[in-house]
Amino acid sequence: MSERWIKAAPWLWTLGLFLIWEGSVRAFDIEVFILPAPTDIWAAIVKYWTPIWTNSLQTLMTTTIGFVMAVVGGLALGLAIGWSRAIYAGLYPLMIGFNSIPKVAVVPILVIWFGIGTVPAVLTAFLIAFFPIVVNVATGLATIEPEMEDVLRALGAKKMDIMLKVGIPRSMPYFFGSLKIAITLAFVGSVISETVAANSGIGHMMLAAQSQFNVPLVWAGLVALAVLGIVMYAAMAWLEMRMTGWAHRSGQR
């Protein structure tokens, strides 16, 4: 029975939060303009279902494309950095420097190059999600046990053998672990770019609703973002479990 309560707990807490929220808004007579009640937001979701849905799909699309680009590019660069000390020494400081730029500052440049719309959102998602993947893959490769490497090198293993047999399998838990962070960041990148420079997507929809003082729709946009974020995170967590179960099982002895 306690097991069931634990399972139900997240839902019960969420429900409780909404109840308190609804109750407070009513009890203190807070204006919709300041804080709409959950029922107001729900009404907005129902009323504006079509634009919410199409804009969600747009945000989902830009996030996903940017994320996939980050996975491909991050994996490739991470392997390159883990492979060669020369590449590591040259690129790492450069990447640290690049990563320390707040990505929202890059959006204006992307707009100059590509105009307002889908492309800057995709690229912002890519730029922001790319870094943790590179770092994680490179870390996985860099932390091969020296003894394992000695055993294989003494057998005459080439660098490629060590990478294929040890390095790459070893870095996979790091890689899949980084996907959860990367998808969240890609999402942040997309929404930032949509808010600044787009004509579709949830970010743009919320900005438009705000300028029309449609506060419940702004909040409905937030809810849509929360749902999207949770779904994408859960998908990556599931993927991680599926792909690297051994790392979790061997971790807990």
Next chain:
Amino acid sequence: MTGFVDLRDVQLAYSGHGTETLALDGLTMAVNRGEFAAVVGPSGCGKSTLMKLATGLIRPQAGTVEVAAREVDGPVSIAGMAFQNPSMLPWRTTLQNVMLPLEIVQPHRKRLGRERAAYTQLAEELLSVVGLAGFGAKYPWQLSGGMQQRANLCRALIHDPELLMLDEPFGALDAFTREELWQVMRDLHAEKGFTTILVTHDLREAVFLADRVFVMSARPGRIIVEHEISFPRPRPIDLTYEAGFNDIVHELRGHIAEARAAA
């Protein structure tokens, strides 16, 4: 006379961060083909360094290293190695871990695809020799430390190396498991006849297993004493509780204490 493993006047210094560490200086030792040699010495005297030199993982700054009458100029690939840390790959089953060298060393690498069944049987036989029959399908994390170390031995031996290099392989085990693995090691060596160099901190282990014990000085390491162990083989484990055995252990202990004091 030259040995199967032959180090002459070897010097090795590690450099890094602007400092030089002279690990070995003027080290000379020769191990005959089929011989079981043990190397003991104070901590940090360069024993692991010696192992890396003999397998060609590092090159000396001065002196020569020969294995099987050939100057070592790169990884020798006729050697099998096992360290104190079993370093099994957690995503591979025990059997797959044991068979890893076959995916690297020729001619097995070429043959493995076609003759996988035969090789698998070989690996399973080896596992049963060390007392791991039926554990091949388990993952390393499902094995105890002692069992992982047995698997580690199998991995070092699967490609039938002429030279076995053991660096404190039993160091982390309890006394009973250790004695059990001494006997496993004794029998494997008697059966297969590979040349063995065993680095250990356990003098009883050295005296029980070895034909000759080499004692090293404190860093920079060189060989200061060479002690023949002439107990007849096969040696029963009870030998380790006999007076004659303990006398030798005591004597070696004295050499190491001196070496430490001299440092």
